[in-house]
Amino acid sequence: MILRKKSSVADKSSAEATTMFANEQSVEDPQDRRPHHVQIPVRHGSILDFARHSLFAPHPAPSDSNPTPAEWKSSIIHTPPEKQLTLLAFRLAILEKSATGLGALAFIWATTVVLSGFLDDLRPNDYAFVTVILVIEGIRIFSRSHELEWQQLPAHPLSNSGRVQLQGDVCWIVASKFISRALSCLQLLSAVTCVTLSLMRLIDQDYGAEVESKRNASISLNLFFGLALGEALIFLVERSYWAWRIYWCRLLENVSREYKLGPMGIAPIRRFFYEIYTKCVNDSVFDGFKMNLVSFAEDLLDSEFHEERLMGLQVLRKLVGNARFVFGTLRKIGSSTSTMERLIEMLNWKNPGEEEIRLCAAEIMSELAGRRRNVLRVAAIPGAMESLSSLLHSGSTSDQINPHELNLLGLLIFKKLSTDHHNCCKIGSTRGLLSKIIGLTGSSRDRDTPTAQSRIVKRSLQLVKMLVETDGEVGKMLRQEISKIVFTVSNIREMVKNGDIQMQKLGIEILKSLSMDEHAKEEIGNTGGVIKLLLSIFFMPRFSDDENYVCNQAGETLAMLALESSNNCDRILKKPEVLKKLIGVLTDPVLRINASRILRNLCAYTRMECYDDLGQVAVAMPTVLKAILKEKEKLLEASVGLATQLCKFTNADEFARALEQAEIQEIELVEKLVEILKEYEYPDIKVPRIRRFVIEQAIWMMNSDSNSVGLFEKFGMERLLESVEETTSELECFHIFSGSVGLSRHRKTMPYLVETASNIMSAGN
Structure with missing residues (x-):
């Protein structure tokens, strides 16, 4: 049973902001032997600013040269009371x-x-x-x-x-x-x-x-x-x-x-x-x-006496918890390597009488790691990751210390450190650390979990989400290492199945990011009940924006699982009436983008022997054609992409009947495709695959009906193809992106498609 709890209204654009798809193509270009994941040069401009937070397209790393408003406010110099x-x-x-x-x-x-x-x-x-x-x-x-x-x-x-x-x-x-x-x-x-x-x-x-x-x-x-x-x-x-x-x-x-x-x-x-x-x-x-009071407290940390060390820690904890003095305090602590080393050392103290010292040190480190200037300094201390990982130990504590407090603080510190790529790499390479983090995601599978333990599970999921969403090669390494842990997918499955709406969000987003890795994609599909669970969430009734978001994330995850994975395509098709349901939601304003992506990947990557199961998908053609003529941007891109794959299951006569059912003239469709190429004169970071899909659709139409060649010529298709050939970029060459790094390169290049379309038009003349 999927739990649905009302919560705060999510941003309606978030469903689009987390899209990962960039382009898909099932036809192999034998001349393309380039690696399937390279760093993409990105032009810096206003178009990047618009799509900066989109995962379905490349985006540059944010600059940290300017302080945040909170940091600017807290950095105002105050006269110290002492x-x-x-x-x-x-x-x-x-x-x-x-x-x-x-x-x-x-x-x-x-x-x-x-x-x-x-x-x-x-x-x-x-x-x-x-x-x-x-x-x-x-x-x-x-x-x-x-x-x-x-x-x-x-x-x-x-x-x-x-x-x-x-x-x-x-x-x-x-x-x-x-x-x-x-x-x-x-x-x-x-x-x-x-x-x-x-x-x-x-x-x-x-x-x-x-x-x-x-x-x-x-x-x-x-x-x-x-x-x-x-x-x-x-x-x-x-x-x-x-x-x-x-x-x-x-x-x-x-x-x-x-x-x-x-x-x-x-x-x-x-x-x-x-x-x-x-x-x-x-x-x-x-x-x-x-x-000053900070230097006095720092000196007490090196004392031989327990009470003096505790006094120094308590003073520092109070200062970093005071919004008026937190900036100056953290700046002084962060500039003292010896103080940070001492705090890190205290995290390893496990004697019963030193638990309060350990707790205070962890609280101070959590504040220290929250400042961007200190993120690298903390991780650069020798043995810091190992000491911090000791906070994730689930052993017993004294009656004065809540047994979950150290776990929560440890996870919080790692969350803050994970904002930097170098630290993510260190987290992934620290022996046993990822296993501890994953272990906390399965701390309890009971719906009546105590609040503190539920917070541990949620915070560990948040940390895992940050790690698997890391950009570039570091993110690729982390996804591989996390997917190798045998409890990862099963723990997340239980959280998605039994958790509240927030845990469902986190769990599904983790599965979505993990599915960027080929090995992890197969592991997710092989884990019992995951695909069935995602399908049930995708098709479930929705009553809030949060539930709309969760459904969209489930759909995007399914599309990712089906991408270039014939095994997962088979698993999806085995579910009862899945095609009928997917075709049915093509008119749903919330789900139709991801429904189009799922259907397209099913058509593109399902094995030939299973094509009979996809025969009924052609009935969706009229709906898709209407969307091509009416919609814009992402839905337009998804609709054109789906149409190119649906055409594999139709012939020229069936396509003509679909146009008739949609009450669309062929010349209107041709004109629309040409208008799309005119509108997107250059690759667009929001819809990087749209020009590829348009050219693929034009190739199929001209191959299936020679009369279409004349229609495309009438609207200046040849000139547009020349323009596309001169403006192609690496942006159009990948299925998905991790930051500004393209993953899973298309087997068929854009120049190859443009040349094919031009040759067909020349032969038609």
């Missing part, structure tokens, strides 16, 4: 270095001047004040440096396995926070104490300066206490500014909210801020401007 943190760290570092400089000067002054030069002149309390201030400042500097170290420690520095006991986690987090806050309080207490002691001595001024010998000592002490006071005040200003910006203005929360980091956002933002601040304090104050 710039506020960088400026804060810069200002705080200036204050910190100023305080440290004054402290160092005070220490040097105290040790080299006060304590060395005036030790005998100091009172005991002055000596005690100087000593206490020096000790306090030493404690502050010590606690300051160690506070920064504790702030940058990972959550679990004693374990990198990712499997730490919960009790140990809690104890370590509580201890680290307590130590950090204790050191911070110690700094504040030291600074306040220093301010208090310095002010006390500066206000009292009881240094014993009444003695002339102690005046220099008092000046030195005032300078020391002034330096100590300045250092402590600058530090307190720094801490006040810090507290105001961090706690009152909630700067970390604002940056996290702007990046949409969610609940996990505060921890990496705080860690990032301390990294910048430490770099500004320990090195140049301008070094912080060289850092």
Whole structure:
């Protein structure tokens, strides 16, 4: 039973846009010994733009020089939110270095001047004040440096396995926070104490300066206490500014909210801020401007600790998921080979505790592969395809990770990589990869398949469709390799039979593309039920545009299967009343183009011993003749092509009766054929076989009735044949096309046909 589900309205031109036929001819030209598949030179012009997306005709590869509207919008430069943190760290570092400089000067002054030069002149309390201030400042500097170290420690520095006991986690987090806050309080207490002691001595001024010998000592002490006071005040200003910006203005929360980091956002933002601040304090104050959140996250990927690696991945995942920052983030990641190599390496991590890391890396790679500039960079990494293929493994995962998520992400990455020919070639040459992809198309044959598994099947079908539709020699190789996998056709048959309308579309389009390969064409025909299934879809009742599209695709696939395959022609003819049904839909506005193609191929490639089965096809001649006079473009091409083959089953008298039944005069038909050659003065990329069909029909008419020669002469056929001979091209020499590469060359060349028609006219004269 074929499932038909209503879905969004498809583009009505899509049925024509996927047509693959270009020309067919069953008569062999013994002089033509050229290869049957060559690269066709294509003229670039407006006519190519019109048919750029048609598969039935050659089309050039699209240019990727200009960004898409979405990429252009996302490439707008935005001021990074972390710039506020960088400026804060810069200002705080200036204050910190100023305080440290004054402290160092005070220490040097105290040790080299006060304590060395005036030790005998100091009172005991002055000596005690100087000593206490020096000790306090030493404690502050010590606690300051160690506070920064504790702030940058990972959550679990004693374990990198990712499997730490919960009790140990809690104890370590509580201890680290307590130590950090204790050191911070110690700094504040030291600074306040220093301010208090310095002010006390500066206000009292009881240094014993009444003695002339102690005046220099008092000046030195005032300078020391002034330096100590300045250092402590600058530090307190720094801490006040810090507290105001961090706690009152909630700067970390604002940056996290702007990046949409969610609940996990505060921890990496705080860690990032301390990294910048430490770099500004320990090195140049301008070094912080060289850092950004992306580079910070990239550095975390190389950490030895599980939590830090996961933190870096989570930050990158959030950034690439934010439309405002995705362009800049992916550009930075894509320009770092080491980062991409690290992400690729993480895809191979299969330990239970590392599944979340693997999932995050896969999500980032899926975004990275979606950018055209990065498509080749990703695939160029050694071992990238093998690592990506590990995502398609159907093994079990932990409860936290959906078992289908990695499969879906792997398929999505390969879909994006498949937009490039070189990557398609690598996919085809990666050992076991195509088998894994095909295996996912048969994940479930149950109509009640869970949603996630159904998505896997659909996405795998989409990937297979992209691969088999690849242009040129790469596409030929992929079609051959995919058709060799024994489960390919049977899996697709089940999806077409039991899947929804979208799966039917994908499955039929895959069969259509596979049928471009001679071996695959026979495999499809040999697989039980495929041709019967396609015929039932082609003739089924239709109630929506989607169903019209599916029916047309089924018809086109049948025409492809019958092309140059006498075995498949026999299989089609064995189905009950198939000819009657095909003749009946020649008047159906949706199906008549593909019905004409199927009938033409049946007439052209069926074995001679089966011709008796085709005898009834001649009754379609009046309908076809009417279409020749009334229709245009593709239907006109298909009708003329069918007429040339129907004439094989009729004689001159039967042809005349068919004209009479169609209420058409022979002169009208001749005039129409001549008008077609006049209209198509040059080969047309939309209907490349129409001139060939017209000449073949004219040859048959002139051979069967000598009076037709005079009619063709009357309308200037000789001059038109000369024009055709001068304008023939490779475009008219092939049955089907893969991109701009012609496949399955006609055995009879256009010059041969033109010469034959000219000789008949000359003999008639």
